[in-house]
Amino acid sequence: MKYLDEYRDGTIARGLAAEIARRVTRPWVLMEICGGQTHTLMRFGIDEMLPPGIEMVHGPGCPVCVTSLETIDKAIEIASRPGVTLVSYGDMLRVPGSRTDLFHVRANGGDVRIVYSPTEALKIARANPLRQVVFFAVGFETTAPANAMAVWLAKREGLANFSMLASHVLVPPAMSALLGSPRNRVQGFIGPGHVCTVMGYHEYEQLIRKFRVPIVVGGFEPVDLLEAILMLVTQLEQGRAEVENQYVRSVSYAGNLPAQKILAEVFEVCDRKWRGIGGIPESGLNIRAEYAEFDADRIFHTEKLSAEESPDCISAEVLQGLKKPVDCTAFGVRCTPENPLGAPMVSSEGACAAYYRYRRHAVAGSGSR
Amino acid sequence: MADKMELDAGFSCPVPVAARDAVLLGHGSGGKMSADLLRDLLLPAFQNPILARQDDQAVVEINGLRLAFTTDTFVVKPLFFPGGDIGSLAVNGTVNDLAMGGAAPLFLSLAFILEEGLPMDVLRKVIESVSGAAARAGVQIVTGDTKVVEKGSGDGLFVNTSGIGLVPDGVRLSANQARPGDSVILSGSIGDHGITILSQREGLEFESPIESDTAALHTLVADMLRATNEIRCLRDPTRGGLSSSLNEIAACSRVGIQLQEDAIPIREEVQGACEMLGLDPMYVANEGKLVAIAGPAAAETLLETMRRNPLGREARIIGAVTDAHPGMVTMRTRLGTSRIVDLLAGDQLPRIC
Numbered sequence: 001m002k003y004l005d006e007y008r009d010g011t012i013a014r015g016l017a018a019e020i021a022r023r024v025t026r027p028w029v030l031m032e033i034c035g036g037q038t039h040t041l042m043r044f045g046i047d048e049m050l051p052p053g054i055e056m057v058h059g060p061g062c063p064v065c066v067t068s069l070e071t072i073d074k075a076i077e078i079a080s081r082p083g084v085t086l087v088s089y090g091d092m093l094r095v096p097g098s099r100t101d102l103f104h105v106r107a108n109g110g111d112v113r114i115v116y117s118p119t120e121a122l123k124i125a126r127a128n129p130l131r132q133v134v135f136f137a138v139g140f141e142t143t144a145p146a147n148a149m150a151v152w153l154a155k156r157e158g159l160a161n162f163s164m165l166a167s168h169v170l171v172p173p174a175m176s177a178l179l180g181s182p183r184n185r186v187q188g189f190i191g192p193g194h195v196c197t198v199m200g201y202h203e204y205e206q207l208i209r210k211f212r213v214p215i216v217v218g219g220f221e222p223v224d225l226l227e228a229i230l231m232l233v234t235q236l237e238q239g240r241a242e243v244e245n246q247y248v249r250s251v252s253y254a255g256n257l258p259a260q261k262i263l264a265e266v267f268e269v270c271d272r273k274w275r276g277i278g279g280i281p282e283s284g285l286n287i288r289a290e291y292a293e294f295d296a297d298r299i300f301h302t303e304k305l306s307a308e309e310s311p312d313c314i315s316a317e318v319l320q321g322l323k324k325p326v327d328c329t330a331f332g333v334r335c336t337p338e339n340p341l342g343a344p345m346v347s348s349e350g351a352c353a354a355y356y357r358y359r360r361h362a363v364a365g366s367g368s369r
Numbered sequence: 370m371a372d373k374m375e376l377d378a379g380f381s382c383p384v385p386v387a388a389r390d391a392v393l394l395g396h397g398s399g400g401k402m403s404a405d406l407l408r409d410l411l412l413p414a415f416q417n418p419i420l421a422r423q424d425d426q427a428v429v430e431i432n433g434l435r436l437a438f439t440t441d442t443f444v445v446k447p448l449f450f451p452g453g454d455i456g457s458l459a460v461n462g463t464v465n466d467l468a469m470g471g472a473a474p475l476f477l478s479l480a481f482i483l484e485e486g487l488p489m490d491v492l493r494k495v496i497e498s499v500s501g502a503a504a505r506a507g508v509q510i511v512t513g514d515t516k517v518v519e520k521g522s523g524d525g526l527f528v529n530t531s532g533i534g535l536v537p538d539g540v541r542l543s544a545n546q547a548r549p550g551d552s553v554i555l556s557g558s559i560g561d562h563g564i565t566i567l568s569q570r571e572g573l574e575f576e577s578p579i580e581s582d583t584a585a586l587h588t589l590v591a592d593m594l595r596a597t598n599e600i601r602c603l604r605d606p607t608r609g610g611l612s613s614s615l616n617e618i619a620a621c622s623r624v625g626i627q628l629q630e631d632a633i634p635i636r637e638e639v640q641g642a643c644e645m646l647g648l649d650p651m652y653v654a655n656e657g658k659l660v661a662i663a664g665p666a667a668a669e670t671l672l673e674t675m676r677r678n679p680l681g682r683e684a685r686i687i688g689a690v691t692d693a694h695p696g697m698v699t700m701r702t703r704l705g706t707s708r709i710v711d712l713l714a715g716d717q718l719p720r721i722c
Contacts, residue, residue: 358708
């Protein structure tokens with residue numbers, strides 16, 4: 001298939017891997033930010049192609065994984081109420097809250113539906129005027145503009161039975177938090193290509209000035225990732241720390257301006273709790289007061305709901321790149337995709353699930369590095 | 370701000386939702402949850418050696434005749450889709466379950482659960498479709514049942530078909546017979562049916578010219594059985610896709626299966642839809658394809674035979690049975706690396722971004 005086969009081409013990929021091996025003179029720890037990139041690394045076994053000195057650690061860019069427990073609990077609480085139809089992307093339904101998940105809410109009679117876009121949620125609301133239709137909106141800057149558009153359209157139409165439980169998160173503050181941690185090991189980042197398609201990559205210049213770490217915005221196919229790794233290794237070996245863009249077919253410096261405009265119209269920056277990472281200041285997006293009538297958190301009075309996360313799994317260290325999924329004693333034993341102990345095992349973009357699905361034959365019985 | 374944060378405080382995950390106190394949709398996915406249901410509830414309740422084989426059909430011996438017997442229920446939505454409908458699907462599905470045991474299908478039962486209010490025209494069209502599919506497959510509908518449930522208690526129309534067929538002498542196909550060295554042969558492209566249904570369902574606006582591959586495969590199987598007696602096992606990779614069928618064979622035979630990614634035929638439209646929706650075609654349902662495990666010496670003959678039948682025109686050797694990683698299916702990727710092709714927990718869920 002055009003625009004796909006060339007980015008999965010074995011000859012090109014092996015050539016890039018060989019070039020990486022030629023340039024590396026010492027070990028480097030690199031992190032891919034986005035869960036989609038983690039998924040590609042695992043699915044295509046790219047770790048097998050890299051020289052031993054390059055260690056990939058997996059970042060917090062899985063929206064399902066980092067959505068806080070209390071947000072999941074809020075969705076479950078709202079979905080359990082009579083007269084409510086909760087719609088969301090499929091992955092969210094399996095994420096365990098404090099006591100149950102949305103699949104169980106549905107099995108117990110709740111109206112929970114899977115959609116592929118927020119505009120489908122609007123359609124459901126228009127078709128069911130007697131039901132309160134709540135769109136459970138999670139994700140990074142990538143999904144935020146479309147969700148903002150749904151709220152904006154609902155306001156313009158006066159769609160009174162539509163609202164959104166929004167729990168968006170932002171990438172640069174999370175990277176800043178990771179880099180500022182005394183335990184940080186990451187020496188270079190593959191930037192999130194989809195996020196940067198929307199936001200551009202000027203935001204990352206500030207991070208580089210502060211932390212002197214190279215960032216290469218990367219795509220999601222094997223050749224994209226290998227090329228991004230090569231660009232990072234080249235910078236590191238030459239002692240440079242700059243923002244570079246590998247994903248030029250999608251990402252521009254300024255990003256998608258109309259998308260940024262609608263995002264700023266509907267959402268405002270807020271502090272956000274990340275599952276597995278904790279609270280990060282100014283790292284989330286909430287619905288602005290001007291759109292309060294579409295904010296499910298206010299309509300259903302769930303603002304005060306809070307949840308304590310139990311200390312059973314090491315997702316914190318996994319999401320910060322301090323540990324690999326296979327370093328966890330529960331991995332593949334007590335914690336599997338059908339019985340996840342933590343969110344990174346739930347979503348196919350989660351690092352633990354990606355290891356489990358694609359790599360456990362290669363890592364069985366061995367340490368992570 | 371953020372650089373002063375203490376990152377290692379309170380990082381944790383929740384207690385799992387382990388108690389399965391209710392049936393979830395995932396229990397019907399053909400993945401691990403379905404397998405668990407079978408293992409924990411169904412198999413212990415009805416222990417017998419025929420059921421224990423866990424093939425798509427039971428083969429029972431009566432007065433020297435070996436009868437294949439199977440049943441399947443069809444709950445597809447929408448009822449009509451490009452390439453077929455619930456009626457043809459119900460005939461072909463049961464015919465195929467018989468054929469995977471090597472049986473010549475003979476007689477089918479047909480049972481409807483109808484929801485009050487279903488337009489009579491819809492029912493008429495489904496019955497006509499059943500009739501046409503049965504005629505094409507050369508089977509007779511010889512018994513049946515109709516129940517009507519109150520509006521809201523069903524989803525328009527559910528169909529069950531059961532079928533019996535005769536297994537020729539000397540034919541013994543079962544998922545536990547794969548041996549290291551055997552070839553894995555696939556009859557054609559994967560994912561066509563599942564992507565057709567998905568793109569129709571719930572008004573998902575994905576315009577594509579993909580059609581369901583629903584077809585009765587018994588003539589193809591008969592050709593294959595005539596060509597060689599080296600076939601160990603046949604499966605039609607329906608719900609759960611090719612991955613689930615191969616994982617079942619690997620588990621039952623306690624062998625590994627290694628696939629070649631670039632050998633597996635996938636239509637460009639199907640691949641495109643899967644890329645857009647974040648799905649893996651290895652887990653998408655097929656209704657007119659089969660996967661065969663055959664002795665290596667017979668593989669080429671079998672391939673030629675299959676390609677002469679329109680239902681197997683695109684047949685390919687897609688991998689081999691190995692003694693490495695027993696119970697596991699692995700794949701040699703286009704990049705030359707290897708990865709697992711796992712059994713999914715429940716339904717394949719579209720990814721967020």
